[in-house]
Amino acid sequence: MTLALQLIIIALGIFLLIVIMNAAVHKKISESHALLWIVPCFLIIIGGIFPQVTYILSDMFHTEYPPAVVFALAIIISYLILFQCFKSLSVLAIKNKELASQAALLTERVRVLEQTVQKLQESCGQEEDGVGP
Amino acid sequence: MKHDLLIIMPAYNEEASIGKFLGSLKEFGILEYADIIVINDASADHTVEILQMLNVPFISHPYNLGYGAALQTGYKYAVTGGYRYIIQMDSDGQHDACNIPKIYDCLRQKDTLGNRPDLVIGSRFLKESQSFPMPFTKKVAIRFFRRVIKIASHQVITDPTSGLQGLNRRVFEYYARFGNFDNNYPDANMLVQMSLLGYQIKEIPATMHKRTAGKSMHFGIIEPLLYMCIMLFSTYNVFVRSKWKLLQQPIYDKGGNNPDEKI
Numbered sequence: 487m488t489l490a491l492q493l494i495i496i497a498l499g500i501f502l503l504i505v506i507m508n509a510a511v512h513k514k515i516s517e518s519h520a521l522l523w524i525v526p527c528f529l530i531i532i533g534g535i536f537p538q539v540t541y542i543l544s545d546m547f548h549t550e551y552p553p554a555v556v557f558a559l560a561i562i563i564s565y566l567i568l569f570q571c572f573k574s575l576s577v578l579a580i581k582n583k584e585l586a587s588q589a590a591l592l593t594e595r596v597r598v599l600e601q602t603v604q605k606l607q608e609s610c611g612q613e614e615d616g617v618g619p
Numbered sequence: 620m621k622h623d624l625l626i627i628m629p630a631y632n633e634e635a636s637i638g639k640f641l642g643s644l645k646e647f648g649i650l651e652y653a654d655i656i657v658i659n660d661a662s663a664d665h666t667v668e669i670l671q672m673l674n675v676p677f678i679s680h681p682y683n684l685g686y687g688a689a690l691q692t693g694y695k696y697a698v699t700g701g702y703r704y705i706i707q708m709d710s711d712g713q714h715d716a717c718n719i720p721k722i723y724d725c726l727r728q729k730d731t732l733g734n735r736p737d738l739v740i741g742s743r744f745l746k747e748s749q750s751f752p753m754p755f756t757k758k759v760a761i762r763f764f765r766r767v768i769k770i771a772s773h774q775v776i777t778d779p780t781s782g783l784q785g786l787n788r789r790v791f792e793y794y795a796r797f798g799n800f801d802n803n804y805p806d807a808n809m810l811v812q813m814s815l816l817g818y819q820i821k822e823i824p825a826t827m828h829k830r831t832a833g834k835s836m837h838f839g840i841i842e843p844l845l846y847m848c849i850m851l852f853s854t855y856n857v858f859v860r861s862k863w864k865l866l867q868q869p870i871y872d873k874g875g876n877n878p879d880e881k882i
Contacts, residue, residue, distance in 0.1 A: 510856055511865065513798060517853045518845075581682055588681045 487537040495534030503527040522570060526563050623703040624653040624723055627693030629686055630677075630710040634664040636831065641673055643716040653719065656696055657710065658689040686782075687802035694795040697788075706785045714741065714783045715826040722785035725823050737790045737818040740776065740810075741783030741825030751829035760847055764807040767851065771858045772814035776822065779807040783825055789869065790818060799867055801853060804846060808853040815861040816869050 506527065510520040533539060533556070543559075544552035626649070630637055637657070644650060657670055657677040661684075670677045678692055690707060697705045704726050708714040718741050725739045743750035744761075753761075757780075764779040786794070790813065794800040801808055814820055860866045 510852070511859045511863070516803070517849045517856065518803070521848060521852060584681050 492534050492537060496531055499527050499530035499534055502530065519570075519574075522567055526567075529559075529563070622652055622654050625693075625697045625700065625702040625705045626653050626655045626719065627658065627690065627697070627705055627707045628655065628710040629658045629660055629689035629693070629707075630662060630666050631660040631683065631686075631689075632662045632664045632666060633710045634662070634666050634669055636712040637666055637710045638669050638673065640710055640712045640716070641675055643712075644719075647716045647719070649716055649719050653706075653723075654700075654702070656693060658692050660684060660686070660689045685803055687800065687805040690805065691794065691800050691802050694786075694791040694800070697791050698795045702791075703788050704785065705791050707782065709782050711830050713827050713830050715828060718783055718825045721823055721825075722783070725821060726785045726787055734819055735787065736821035737787050738810075738813060738820045739785035740778060740781050740820065740822045741785075741827070742778035742781060742822040743825060743827055744777040745822060745824040747824035749824075749826040751827065756843060760843065763847070764850065764854075767854055768807055768811055768814070771811045771854060774810070774814040774820060776807075776810055776820065778822065778825075779810055781825070783827070793867075793869060796867065804850055804853070807850055808857050811854050812857045812861070812866065815857070816866060818869065 503524065506515070506520050506523045509515045510517060515523075540552050540556055543549075543555045547555060549555050626644070628637075628640075641655075644655065649655075655675060657675055659667055659670065659677050659679040661680045661682045667677070667679065678696065680689065680692065684692075693705070693707065704723065706719055706722050708718070722739050722741060725736060727735065729735055742748055743753075761778065761780055765776060768774055768776050768779055793816075794809075810820065857866075
């Protein structure tokens with residue numbers, strides 16, 4: 487790996503880290519979700535500083551083409567993050583339905599209560615006018 | 620609202636201990652000068668039935684929102700109810716009811732400079748505290764966050780993970796606002812935030828017991844580790860927000876920490 491490429495990878499890793507940490511400071515992402523993205527950033531930076539890690543890993547897995555290990559790792563990490571996103575999305579969808587259902591029930595209860603209050607007010611008004619029993 | 624003190628108790632699957640604890644509140648005569656609200660965080664056991672049977676006021680979340688969110692619901696309730704002070708405590712029986720009068724007195728007492736504390740923490744690590752032996756990992760975590768708080772805010776807090784806290788209206792009104800409270804893990808990060816915003820924090824010795832039933836929030840190996848990482852990151856974020864002036868400023872000016880006169 488050339489020094490220029492190494493520097494680009496390290497700079498990219500640091501840039502991504504700053505973007506994520508800035509988003510967390512501005513409450514654009516929760517701390518737990520930010521951590522999920524910070525870990526890959528550190529992996530990018532470490533990969534940039536120590537490119538020989540790629541060769542060690544490719545030797546470990548008997549891969550002929552060392553960058554394939556990097557691609558495999560990237561795909562696995564992306565898959566895990568994507569899975570986490572979909573998991574959160576599913577939970578949010580269920581919670582949203584529950585909230586909508588509870589809101590509908592509350593609206594119905596308020597409507598019934600309003601009708602009862604109105605009837606009571608009307609009957610009270612009739613009593614005051616002497617129309618009532 | 621009958622009294623100016625509200626006791627907030629978040630509860631999640633506490634059927635085994637909540638009844639006994641509520642009984643101890645009556646025993647100590649706490650309900651003569653304090654109102655109580657239990658925030659049922661969508662318990663799946665018989666917590667609600669017990670609360671209904673004992674005729675204790677409670678609010679139920681539609682689904683589990685977590686400890687911090689339960690507390691924030693309590694703060695919002697206290698704001699709407701016009702309370703002056705709140706004391707938050709766990710419903711698992713770890714926090715002894717005898718701590719309530721001590722915290723309440725401390726919240727109302729002026730120091731030599733004429734200031735009242737905004738936030739009173741019941742500590743397990745002061746001279747007169749009575750507590751139970753803690754696991755080594757928890758001790759390490761507490762020491763670690765003690766140091767983090769000291770570095771970030773120059774404040775010495777002996778028990779940064781204590782859930783037993785007394786707050787005056789100045790604090791809970793601030794916490795009740797959107798975005799001002801960590802509704803996942805409100806611990807060291809919130810203490811640093813309040814200290815950096817100029818709120819007066821005081822610790823008093825507390826009596827705590829070992830949990831006899833139910834499950835702790837931080838059990839296992841991965842959960843506490845994750846908690847430590849998130850808490851450290853969250854405390855760092857609070858520190859940066861404070862330096863970049865991103866924190867919402869206190870409702871009342873610094874030094875105006877007398878809720879009796881300000882509200």
